[in-house]
Every structure is written in structure tokens, then in C-alpha cells.
Amino acid sequence: MKGIGKHLVRTLVLILILLIGWLIGVHSGKQLMSNQVRVYLNNYKTHNDKLTRVLTMIEKEYVDSISRDSLAELAIPAILHKLDPHSVYLPPQEFEHADEALQGEFDGIGVVFNMATDTVIVLNVIPSGPSSKAGIQGGDRIIKVNDTLIAGQKWQQTAVMKRLRGPRGTQVKLSIERKDIEGLVDIVVTRDAIPLHSVEASLMLTKDIGFIKLSQFARTSYNEISKALKSLREQGMTSLIFDLRSNSGGFLDQAILIANEFLPAGSLIVYTEDRNGKQLRQYSDGRGSSTDIKMVVLIDEASASSSEILAGALQDNDRGTIIGRRSFGKGLVQSQTPFEDGSALRLTVARYYTPTGRSIQKPYTAGDEKSYEQDIIDRFNRNEFFSADSIHFADSLRYTTPKGKIVYGGGGIMPDIFVPLDTLNITKYYSEVNGRNILYRYTIDYSDRNRKALKSAKSLGDLKALLDNDKSLFPDFIRYAERQGVKPVWSQINRSREIMEAQLRAYISRNSELEENAFYYFIYPIDRTILRAIEELNKMQ
Numbered sequence: 189m190k191g192i193g194k195h196l197v198r199t200l201v202l203i204l205i206l207l208i209g210w211l212i213g214v215h216s217g218k219q220l221m222s223n224q225v226r227v228y229l230n231n232y233k234t235h236n237d238k239l240t241r242v243l244t245m246i247e248k249e250y251v252d253s254i255s256r257d258s259l260a261e262l263a264i265p266a267i268l269h270k271l272d273p274h275s276v277y278l279p280p281q282e283f284e285h286a287d288e289a290l291q292g293e294f295d296g297i298g299v300v301f302n303m304a305t306d307t308v309i310v311l312n313v314i315p316s317g318p319s320s321k322a323g324i325q326g327g328d329r330i331i332k333v334n335d336t337l338i339a340g341q342k343w344q345q346t347a348v349m350k351r352l353r354g355p356r357g358t359q360v361k362l363s364i365e366r367k368d369i370e371g372l373v374d375i376v377v378t379r380d381a382i383p384l385h386s387v388e389a390s391l392m393l394t395k396d397i398g399f400i401k402l403s404q405f406a407r408t409s410y411n412e413i414s415k416a417l418k419s420l421r422e423q424g425m426t427s428l429i430f431d432l433r434s435n436s437g438g439f440l441d442q443a444i445l446i447a448n449e450f451l452p453a454g455s456l457i458v459y460t461e462d463r464n465g466k467q468l469r470q471y472s473d474g475r476g477s478s479t480d481i482k483m484v485v486l487i488d489e490a491s492a493s494s495s496e497i498l499a500g501a502l503q504d505n506d507r508g509t510i511i512g513r514r515s516f517g518k519g520l521v522q523s524q525t526p527f528e529d530g531s532a533l534r535l536t537v538a539r540y541y542t543p544t545g546r547s548i549q550k551p552y553t554a555g556d557e558k559s560y561e562q563d564i565i566d567r568f569n570r571n572e573f574f575s576a577d578s579i580h581f582a583d584s585l586r587y588t589t590p591k592g593k594i595v596y597g598g599g600g601i602m603p604d605i606f607v608p609l610d611t612l613n614i615t616k617y618y619s620e621v622n623g624r625n626i627l628y629r630y631t632i633d634y635s636d637r638n639r640k641a642l643k644s645a646k647s648l649g650d651l652k653a654l655l656d657n658d659k660s661l662f663p664d665f666i667r668y669a670e671r672q673g674v675k676p677v678w679s680q681i682n683r684s685r686e687i688m689e690a691q692l693r694a695y696i697s698r699n700s701e702l703e704e705n706a707f708y709y710f711i712y713p714i715d716r717t718i719l720r721a722i723e724e725l726n727k728m729q
Contacts, residue, residue, distance in 0.1 A: 239263065243259050246259060247259070257529075261279065264277045264533075265277050268535075269555060269557070270554055270555045271536065271554060272520055272536050272552060272554060273552055273557050273561075274518065274520050274522055274534070274536055275522065275535050275536045276533075276534050277531065277532075277533055277534075278531055278532045278533075278534065279531050280529055280530030280531045281346045281349070282345065283526070283531055284530065287532075294353075294381070294382055295353065295354065295355055295379055295380065295381055295382070296318075296352060296354070296379060296382055297318050297319045297324075297352050297353070297362075297377045297379055298313065298314040298318050298319045298320060298382045299311075299313055299314065299319045299352075300313075300314070301330070301348075302345075303345050303348065306339070306340055306341070306342055306343075307329050307330075308329065308338060308339070308348055309328075310324060310325065310327065310328040310329075310330065311326060313325065313326055314382055315388045315403055315704060316388075317380070317382050318377050318380045321632075321698070321699070322375050322376065322377045322378070322628075322632075323375055323625045323628035323632075324362070324375060324377065325366070327366075327367060328364045328365070329364065329365040329366075330348075330362050330363070331363045331364065331365050331372055332361075332362070332363035332372070333348075333351045333352065333360060333361070333362060333363075334351070334360055334361050335361065335363070338351070339365075354379050355379065356379050356380045356381055357378065357379065357380070358378070359376055359378050359379070360377050360379065361374060361375070361376050361377075362374070362375050362376075362377060364625075366623055366624075366625075367623070369620075369623040369624055373625050375625060384406065385408075385412060386402055386403055386405065386408065386409040386412055386438075387401070387402055387403075387409070387413060387416050388401040388402070388403040388704050389401040389704040389705050389707070389708045390416035390419065390705065391420075391648070391705040391709060392423050392425065393429070393712060393718070393722065394722065395424060396424055396425060396426045396427055397426075397427045397428070397429060397722060397725055398420035398427070398428045399429045399431065399708065399712070399718070400413065400416050400417075400420070400428065400429070400431065401431040401704070402430070402431065402432060403434075403435060404435055404436065404438045405435070405437055405438030405439050405440075405443055405493075405494040406438055406442070407439060407442070409438070409446065410445040410446055414449070414477065417477055417478050418477070421477075421478075421481075425481065426481060427481060427482040427483065427725040427728070428478070428481050428482070428484075429483070429484055429486065429718060429725070430483060430484070430485045430486070430508070431486045431718075432485060432486060432487050432495040432498065432499060433486050433487060433488040433490065433491060433512060433717070434488065434490040434491065435494075435495040436491075436493065436495070437492050437493025437494040437495055437496075437518065438493070438494050439494065440458075440497065440521065443458075443495075443498045444458065444470050444497070447472065447501045447502065448472045448473060448475070449476040449477055449478050449479075450476055450478050450479060450481075450483065450507055450508065451472035451476060451501065451502070451505055451507055452472065452474060453472060453473060453474025454471055454472065455471060455472040455501075455505045455507075455543070456469060456470070456471055456501075456505075456543040457470045457471060457472060457497075457501045457543070458497050458500070458501055458540055458541065458542065458543070459541050459543075460521050460538040460539065460540045461538055461540075462537060462538040463537075482725055482728045483502070483508040483509075484509045484510070484511050484721045484724055484725060485498070485502055485503075485508050485509070485511070486717055486718070486721060487499050487510060487511075487513070487514075487515045487601060488512050488513045488515070488717075489513055489514060489515065489516060489564055489600075490516060491515040491601075492515065492517070493518045495515065496515050496516070496517075496518065496519070496548055496600065496601050497540060497542075499601045500542035500543070500546075500548060500601050501542065503589070503593075503595060503601065503604065504542045504543035504544045504546075504587075504595065505543055505589070505590070506589050506590055506591040506593060509604050509605065509724055510601060510603040510604045510605070511603050511604065511605045511607060511717060511720055511721050511724065512603045512605075512606075512607055512717050513572075513573060513603065513606065513607065513609070514567075514572065514599070514600045514601065514602050514603070515548070515600040515601040516550075516564075516600055517548055517549060517563075517600035518548075518549060519540055519541070519547045519548045519549030520536045520538075520539055520540075520549055521536065521537060521539065521540050522535060522536055523535055542595075542597075544587040544588065544589060544595060545587060545597075546585065546587050546595065546596065546597025546598075547597050547598070548597055548598070548599065548600055548601055550563060550598070550599035551598075573609040574608045574609055575608065576606035576608075579602065581596035581597075581598060581599075581602070582598060585597040605720060605724065607716055607717045607720050610716045613683050613686065613687055614684065614687075615677075615684045616680060617676070617677050617680035617681055617684060618680070618684035618687060618688060620674045621669045621688070622691075624672070624674070626669050626672045626674060627665070627669075627688065627691060627692065627695075628695060629672075630665050630668045630669070630692070631695035631696045632699070633668070634661070634692075634696055635696055638696075639699075641654055642654070642696070642697075642699060642700045643701065645700050645701075645702070646701075647702075648702065648705070648706060648709045651697050651702065651706055651709075651710075652709075652710075655693050655696065655697070655710075661689075661693075662685070662688070662689055662692070665688070665692060666681065686714055687714055690710060690711055690713055690714040691711070694706070694707045694708075694709075694710040694711040695707070697709070697710050
């Protein structure tokens with residue numbers, strides 16, 4: 189540093205001398221100064237990267253005034269776009285909202301959305317949140333907010349969020365475009381504090397089989413899981429169904445802590461490897477509370493990241509049976525760096541591997557996010573949601589667990605038992621009453637008319653008795669749907685009746701004080717994946 193300082197001082201002195209010579213009119217001195225200064229400045233520039241130089245030149249010399257920060261906001265996303273699909277830059281407000289779901293509480297309508305093609309697309313509805321209770325569904329397009337057109341208007345995402353959010357208790361009308369439904373569906377959502385508990389449901393499905401639904405890996409997930417396991421064991425649980433379907437991940441450390449609850453001492457949970465080949469390995473410590481219980485884990489194509497770490501750790505250690513459909517395939521680790529202005533950079537810094545050594549990151553081409561996002565649709569088109577035989581893995585990605593089970597890397601976790609997507613009893617009548625939100629609106633109407641009785645139900649048994657005794661529930665719904673413009677077609681009604689009855693009971697029960705536990709209690713009899721899990725656990729007895 190001292191040498192650099194002396195060199196800089198000598199250079200500045202030289203420039204000063206040359207400047208004096210120029211001022212007294214010495215032409216040769218002027219020419220010498222120009223040459224010497226140009227050489228010095230060019231040498232100085234070589235120590236700075238091109239991007240910094242370009243930003244500086246635009247800031248200092250561009251014909252119109254423009255701030256360096258605004259240029260950086262444009263440049264950083266463009267740079268990251270050329271990397272992997274999971275390295276992203278989050279501007280201040282986006283980072284705030286992205287982090288909220290894992291950290292705290294806020295007032296709003298409770299949806300996760302993006303604005304692809306200048307349209308607000310609902311990606312996910314937060315369980316038990318205001319939108320979930322009003323009937324908003326994943327895949328809905330929000331066309332209007334309080335009769336103001338927002339689709340196709342080139343609105344900024346922050347402006348849309350500002351219209352959707354507001355103080356709890358206030359209402360917002362959303363005009364929704366829904367697949368296969370003509371016209372817009374109007375839904376009024378009452379804003380509220382968004383529930384952020386990651387354990388969506390925890391209950392006993394049978395006298396000895398417990399069920400836990402984990403919606404995300406938030407900062408509190410391990411503590412929530414620990415409490416749920418303790419409560420279920422006190423109720424007699426000896427077997428567990430752990431539902432990770434549609435769980436897109438979250439904090440890696442929470443997945444490791446939860447895996448530790450089920451694995452014996454010394455079991456490798458996961459390891460990461462950076463660009464230099466440096467590995468970080470995580471092992472179980474043997475102090476888990478549930479290393480003795482029988483368990484199955486449910487996954488699907490929306491299970492990603494930390495969900496895949498947990499499922500892969502249990503599968504590779506021959507600890508649990510994985511049931512469902514192939515998971516998403518995210519095997520990249522991001523390091524999050526917050527900046528002073530409230531923004532953040534999530535940069536991929538390593539790959540993670542399951543205990544057998546498989547990477548489950550699905551293939552991608554740097555800079556081609558469209559093809560990466562299209563992958564799930566391609567799987568559907570290849571019939572992968574309906575047939576395990578449609579899924580193919582390279583022999584080079586074949587691995588073996590300690591007990592000899594064959595597993596594969598290269599694109600998600602393949603379940604031990606495949607359960608296809610169930611569309612068998614989906615009829616046009618069902619699609620109409622469900623797609624037009626008629627079925628859900630009826631359950632809200634029913635709940636309003638029977639609020640006192642629902643509130644008095646203190647257990648799942650009480651709710652079941654209440655709904656079993658109401659013989660008019662289903663016929664009343666059919667008449668309600670007819671008044672809404674959907675005429676009864678009894679051949680289709682009879683075919684879809686089991687689905688509709690289960691959903692009516694589940695949605696009504698969700699409006700009780702038992703909320704999501706009640707929902708899953710009434711919906712699981714038509715959930716083929718849960719039914720298969722119960723069947724497998726009973727075989728283990």
C-alpha cells in the first residue's frame with residue numbers, strides 16, 4: 189500500500205508540474221502533459237473492470253442526467269439472467285415481500301404471484317389466508333382490482349401489490365380469469381393478517397397414523413415440527429405421513445434439523461460442494477425424537493429445494509418410503525447477500541447432493557429461463573404425471589442405497605411408489621361448479637348460515653357428526669348451483685359426487701375453529717396419495 193501511495197504522489201506531482209508548464213504557454217510542455225496524463229489515466233483504467241468504467245462514463249458524460257444506481261438496477265438482473273435459473277436480484281420491495289413469508293406477518297390478501305406477460309398470475313395461495321378462504325386458486329389471472337383494469341396495462345409489480353394490500357378488515361374485489369371458464373369471476377377478499385405457520389396441518393388420521401402437512405421451510409419450521417410430533421405421539425402415533433407436496437422449499441438449515449429428528453446417529457443428511465470442490469457435510473446427531481416411528485413422505489412436481497433435501501436424505505438412508513410423483517429438481521444452493529438499500533442478491537454458490545452422492549438438479553441452459561420453466565408442462569405433455577413408465581433416467585445417474593434400493597439423480601427425487609394424478613371422476617359438471625367458484629361460494633354461504641353450530645364443534649368428531657346429520661347438504665348445493673346457472677346433469681353428478689361431497693365438507697369445516705386440520709380430515713378420503721400411504725404403513729405393522 190505504501191508503494192502504491194508513493195507512486196500516486198509522484199504521478200500527481202508530475203501532473204501538477206506539467207500543468208504549470210502549460211499555463212505559462214510552453215507548447216512542448218502542453219503536448220508532454222497531454223501524453224503523460226493520457227498514459228497514466230489509461231493505466232489507471234486497466235485496474236477497473238469494464239462494467240464499472242461504462243457505468244462511470246454514462247453517469248459522468250451521458251447527454252442527460254442519470255443516476256448510477258438506476259443503471260445498476262438494470263444491469264444486475266441482466267447479468268444474473270445469464271447464469272443459472274435460481275440466481276436472482278431482488279429489489280427492496282420484492283425482497284421484503286419474498287422474505288416476509290418465511291419470517292413474519294403482514295396484512296394483505298395472501299397470494300404469491302408474478303406478472304409474466306404483463307398479467308398477474310396467482311402462483312400459490314397461502315393456506316388459511318384471506319384469498320384461500322374466499323376461493324382464489326393457483327393459476328388464476330387477476331384482471332381487475334376494484335374494477336380497475338390491471339392486466340395488459342404494464343403496471344409495476346410494486347404498484348399491483350400496493351392495490352392488493354391494505355389494512356386488515358378492508359375488502360378488495362378481484363375479477364379473475366380462470367382456465368376453461370368463460371367470462372370473469374368476481375371474488376371479494378377481506379384483507380387480514382396473513383398466517384405464516386409452516387405446519388399447515390397436524391392430526392391423527394387413524395388411531396395410530398399421524399399426518400403432518402408442511403407448506404414451507406420457514407425460520408420456525410423445525411420448532412413447529414417438534415411440537416407437532418410431540419403432540420401426535422401423545423395421541424398414540426406410531427406411524428407418520430409427512431406431506432411435502434407443493435412445498436417449494438425455504439431455509440436449508442430447517443430441512444437438516446427436521447431430517448435429524450428421524451435419522452439415527454451418524455447418518456449423512458446432505459452435502460454441498462462449491463466451485464473449488466470444497467464439501468460441507470451434515471450428519472445426524474442421534475438426538476432426534478422420532479427415529480423409531482414408521483414413516484412415508486409425500487412429494488409431487490411442486491416439491492423443491494429443501495423438500496427434496498429432506499426426502500432425499502430419508503430415501504437414501506432407507507429411513508422412509510417416498511410416495512407420489514417426481515419432484516421439481518432444484519439442487520443449487522443460494523447465498524443471500526442483503527444490501528444497504530433493502531435489496532438482496534441470491535447467488536448460486538454450490539450444489540447439494542443426497543447421501544448416496546446424487547445431484548437432483550434438473551438440466552438447464554444458462555440464460556434460458558423459459559425452457560426451464562416450461563419443464564413441468566413438458567412433463568405433463570410426456571404423460572409423466574400419469575405413468576411412471578414415461579419417466580426415464582440415464583444409467584450413469586443410477587445410485588444404490590445401503591439396503592440395495594436403486595435411486596436416480598439428474599432431475600428431482602423419484603418416489604419409491606408412484607401415484608398418478610387422479611382425473612378419473614372429473615366431469616364437465618364438476619369443472620363448471622368448481623371453476624366458477626360456485627362450490628366454494630356455497631360453502632361460505634352454508635358456513636354463514638350455520639356459524640353457531642360450526643363454532644360449537646370442538647373436535648373433528650363433532651364436525652363429522654354435524655355434517656353427517658345434515659342430509660340436505662348435497663341436494664341443497666345442487667339447487668344452489670342451478671340458481672347460479674349450472675343445470676344438473678345427474679350422470680355427471682353421480683360420477684363426481686364423492687369428490688364434491690368431500691370438498692363441501694372440507695371447505696365448510698375449514699371455516700370452523702379447527703381450520704386446516706378439519707380440511708385435511710375430510711379431504712383425505714378422496715386423496716389417492718394419502719390413501720396409498722395409509723395402505724403402505726398398515727403393511728409395515
